Amino acid sequence: MDPLFAWVEASWPSRWLRESLSIFAFPMVLTLHTLGLALLAGSSSALCLRLLGVARQVPVGALAPLLSLAWCGFWLNAVTGLALVWAYPTKALTNLLFYGKLALVALGVVLLLRLRRHCAGGPASPAPERTRATRRLAALLLGTWVAAIFAGRFLAYTYQRLLVGH
Amino acid sequence: MHTTPEVDSAITVVGAVTRTATPPLDGLRVWLEGTAVSHFMNWSWWAWPTAESLHFVGLSTLFATVIVFDLRLLGMLPGVRPAHLERLIPWGVGGFVLSLSTGALFFTGIPGMYLANPAFWVKTLLLLAAGANLAVYQLWARPRVARLAAGEPMPMLARLCGLGSLAIWTGVLVAGRLIAFYKP
Numbered sequence: 001m002d003p004l005f006a007w008v009e010a011s012w013p014s015r016w017l018r019e020s021l022s023i024f025a026f027p028m029v030l031t032l033h034t035l036g037l038a039l040l041a042g043s044s045s046a047l048c049l050r051l052l053g054v055a056r057q058v059p060v061g062a063l064a065p066l067l068s069l070a071w072c073g074f075w076l077n078a079v080t081g082l083a084l085v086w087a088y089p090t091k092a093l094t095n096l097l098f099y100g101k102l103a104l105v106a107l108g109v110v111l112l113l114r115l116r117r118h119c120a121g122g123p124a125s126p127a128p129e130r131t132r133a134t135r136r137l138a139a140l141l142l143g144t145w146v147a148a149i150f151a152g153r154f155l156a157y158t159y160q161r162l163l164v165g166h
Numbered sequence: 167m168h169t170t171p172e173v174d175s176a177i178t179v180v181g182a183v184t185r186t187a188t189p190p191l192d193g194l195r196v197w198l199e200g201t202a203v204s205h206f207m208n209w210s211w212w213a214w215p216t217a218e219s220l221h222f223v224g225l226s227t228l229f230a231t232v233i234v235f236d237l238r239l240l241g242m243l244p245g246v247r248p249a250h251l252e253r254l255i256p257w258g259v260g261g262f263v264l265s266l267s268t269g270a271l272f273f274t275g276i277p278g279m280y281l282a283n284p285a286f287w288v289k290t291l292l293l294l295a296a297g298a299n300l301a302v303y304q305l306w307a308r309p310r311v312a313r314l315a316a317g318e319p320m321p322m323l324a325r326l327c328g329l330g331s332l333a334i335w336t337g338v339l340v341a342g343r344l345i346a347f348y349k350p
Contacts, residue, residue, distance in 0.1 A: 023344075023347070027343070027344060027347045031343040034343050035336065035339060035340070037222065038225060038226060038229040039233075041226035042227075042228075042229030042232070045226055045230040046230040046233060049230065054253055054257065055250055055254050061245065062244075065243060149222045149223055150219040154219070157211070157215045
């Protein structure tokens with residue numbers, strides 16, 4: 001894989017992200033990645049809390065716009081995450097934990113897609129928090145985001161190699 | 167004794183240099199750096215990333231409440247009665263307390279870095295602004311929001327509080343992230 005890493009690291013976007021002193025290079029991408037995390041985990045956690053029975057007078061269907069916001073956060077982080085990997089491909093792809101984080105995010109996305117079905121339905125449909133499957137899904141999604149956050153943070157402390165030449 | 171003035175002036179100069187070279191809150195820094203918590207934060211390989219992860223879990227929980235509340239104040243989520251959202255507040259407070267206490271651990275770990283970091287002070291000011299915004303909402307906007315009939319538009323002050331809250335908390339997050347890039 002080293003020739004591929006070396007090629008990516010030598011490309012101008014990678015070099016610009018790593019070496020530019022501009023606040024719009026690496027710092028902005030990392031900041032947007034954190035903002036995306038707040039949008040994705042924040043919006044979907046609010047929905048999960050409701051499905052777990054917090055603020056149960058609120059109709060679940062009325063919170064559906066939160067799902068769109070969560071997807072905005074996801075796509076922001078998919079793009080900024082790709083940029084971060086492009087800046088440091090060796091650092092990310094030689095760390096096993098990175099694949100663990102990707103797996104957790106993938107699980108979160110699958111759960112979020114399944115959550116959509118539990119948020120649909122008018123006032124006539126049964127209160128979603130009553131069904132055990134919905135509660136289990138909401139709790140699992142909350143746990144998945146916590147685990148993904150831990151995995152993401154520990155990436156900065158567990159990498160073996162920073163760049164190909166190191 | 168004719169040497170006394172020279173000795174005196176030397177002491178004065180040394181004293182002046184010491185005073186100007188001492189940053190504000192240096193006593194706090196020295197005291198914090200001597201604590202067991204500070205040593206632990208620097209010595210343990212997992213303490214710092216664990217506190218960081220919890221800091222992010224806390225901010226996500228806080229944002230869960232902030233996003234729903236502010237969207238409602240801005241007139242989105244029209245199907246939600248504002249009074250019904252108040253059950254979310256303890257979760258927002260819990261998230262904030264988690265982030266504040268893990269933040270205190272970082273500060274205790276390397277207080278000198280934070281005290282000399284402009285991004286940290288911007289973040290502190292923004293946190294104070296968030297508190298002021300919340301106070302304005304509680305004092306003047308919340309009573310009117312609570313009396314709002316279904317379908318009635320949100321009062322302008324409540325909308326401004328919602329917009330201000332979203333902007334300020336986004337600013338807190340940005341300034342917090344930038345602390346790492348303004349290390350003295």
